[in-house]
Amino acid sequence: MTETIAGYGYGTAGRSPVTMKDLEELRASVLFGPEDEKALRLAGDVLEDQVEDVLDVWYGFVGANPHLLASFSTPGGQPVGEYLDRVRARFGQWILDTCRRPYDRQWLDYQHEMGRRHTSLGKNRADAADAASHVPMRHVIALIYPITATVRPFLERKGHAPEQVEAMFQAWFKSVVLQIALWTRAYADVREW
Amino acid sequence: MTETIAGYGYGTAGRSPVTMKDLEELRASVLFGPEDEKALRLAGDVLEDQVEDVLDVWYGFVGANPHLLASFSTPGGQPVGEYLDRVRARFGQWILDTCRRPYDRQWLDYQHEMGRRHTSLGKNRADAADAASHVPMRHVIALIYPITATVRPFLERKGHAPEQVEAMFQAWFKSVVLQIALWTRAYADVREW
Numbered sequence: 001m002t003e004t005i006a007g008y009g010y011g012t013a014g015r016s017p018v019t020m021k022d023l024e025e026l027r028a029s030v031l032f033g034p035e036d037e038k039a040l041r042l043a044g045d046v047l048e049d050q051v052e053d054v055l056d057v058w059y060g061f062v063g064a065n066p067h068l069l070a071s072f073s074t075p076g077g078q079p080v081g082e083y084l085d086r087v088r089a090r091f092g093q094w095i096l097d098t099c100r101r102p103y104d105r106q107w108l109d110y111q112h113e114m115g116r117r118h119t120s121l122g123k124n125r126a127d128a129a130d131a132a133s134h135v136p137m138r139h140v141i142a143l144i145y146p147i148t149a150t151v152r153p154f155l156e157r158k159g160h161a162p163e164q165v166e167a168m169f170q171a172w173f174k175s176v177v178l179q180i181a182l183w184t185r186a187y188a189d190v191r192e193w
Numbered sequence: 194m195t196e197t198i199a200g201y202g203y204g205t206a207g208r209s210p211v212t213m214k215d216l217e218e219l220r221a222s223v224l225f226g227p228e229d230e231k232a233l234r235l236a237g238d239v240l241e242d243q244v245e246d247v248l249d250v251w252y253g254f255v256g257a258n259p260h261l262l263a264s265f266s267t268p269g270g271q272p273v274g275e276y277l278d279r280v281r282a283r284f285g286q287w288i289l290d291t292c293r294r295p296y297d298r299q300w301l302d303y304q305h306e307m308g309r310r311h312t313s314l315g316k317n318r319a320d321a322a323d324a325a326s327h328v329p330m331r332h333v334i335a336l337i338y339p340i341t342a343t344v345r346p347f348l349e350r351k352g353h354a355p356e357q358v359e360a361m362f363q364a365w366f367k368s369v370v371l372q373i374a375l376w377t378r379a380y381a382d383v384r385e386w
């Protein structure tokens with residue numbers, strides 16, 4: 001399936017400058033452990049056939065916020081439809097990767113690549129898009145909130161016990177925070193990352 | 194009360210380079226609205242006499258994680274007791290400020306000052322401490338998770354209805370994400386903040 005996603009580069013990204021030790025420390029900071037891995041596997045099963053619905057919510061949110069839509073638009077302010085569509089497919093795959101991939105060296109490398117794709121070093125390349133040069137870092141950090149909070153109702157939708165829903169939600173929250181901390185490494189020249 | 198907190202500088206900080214328009218956009222990104230302000234006021238009342246208990250949890254967490262304790266330690270690795278104590282008092286005040294202060298220009302200015310105090314431009318100054326030069330930005334972002342999640346049980350402790358607890362929790366979560374997005378502006382040379 002992954003081969004059919006335009007521009008998706010899991011497994012072929014360059015090496016991230018982030019070390020496995022950095023990753024371990026960040027895992028400790030967000031209290032990410034084996035229970036969270038298990039909960040994310042379950043979340044993957046729960047979300048699998050709801051991916052398009054989750055993306056509808058997120059894209060609706062981006063579309064409703066001019067300061068966010070700007071990142072998918074030309075410098076002149078025209079939203080780039082094909083770019084939005086292509087990124088959407090990768091975003092869907094990311095939901096499943098977040099739940100199912102082992103957080104190993106390969107995962108770490110693609111984390112860095114996803115970070116780069118939000119900065120002027122990597123944005124627009126995968127899709128030959130003529131959109132804004134970069135996504136401001138502050139907006140990436142701020143989106144931790146909606147990307148986390150909006151997932152909860154979808155986790156509740158498959159009849160799991162409240163404790164299971166809670167475990168899936170906490171694991172998702174931890175993983176999003178962990179990933180965004182990693183992505184900011186790609187922003188030029190954060191000297192004290 | 195605020196005068197008795199060593200090094201606390203609310204109202205006397207320099208001007209933040211962040212604009213009120215930037216702030217508005219970030220508020221929109223985390224869906225922060227008037228309902229959240231109300232919920233935070235309530236959270237202030239709920240947390241007021243539990244501040245020391247919350248700080249015990251957070252300081253316990255920092256103490257248990259060498260990569261975090263390092264920020265409160267000399268470059269040689271000695272934790273600096275007086276520094277830990279003085280910062281703790283400001284941290285307690287921050288809990289109440291998060292709940293009770295209007296998020297206006299003065300608040301924005303102190304946001305930037307708090308950010309600076311985690312970087313080599315501002316760290317150690319308020320306390321003339323000989324501790325590590327800066328808190329790595331990735332760790333500040335990662336702590337969004339524990340600083341958010343650990344507050345929930347304290348919000349539950351005063352007999353409020355589940356919807357009220359949920360509203361307080363969501364508002365707290367939004368505010369922490371918003372503030373950390375603001376703080377990263379102080380990190381030297383984030384060109385694409």
Ligand code: HEM
Nearest residue numbers: 068071087090091094114117123124135139140143144147
């Ligand atoms: C929690 C925060 C965010 C998450 C989890 C996230 C997730 C993603 C993912 C998974 C991709 C596709 C990566 C790939 O190519 O495989 C992506 C790309 C993209 N995101 Fe984000 N994103 C976040 C914040 C933002 C924000 C705030 C914006 C601004 C609107 C944004 C705009 C974009 C754009 C324009 C791309 C395409 C980049 C390219 O040219 O390849 N993202 N994002």
Ligand code: HEM
Nearest residue numbers: 261264280283284287310316317319328332333336337340
């Ligand atoms: C969500 C993340 C964080 C929040 C909300 C937070 C909150 C605070 C607050 C409120 C203060 C006092 C500000 C003032 O002077 O009025 C402070 C200072 C400090 N924090 Fe953080 N912090 C965060 C992350 C971290 C991390 C990851 C570390 C690493 C251990 C850390 C270490 C410190 C240190 C060393 C100071 C003293 C700075 C100085 O020299 O003035 N913080 N923090």
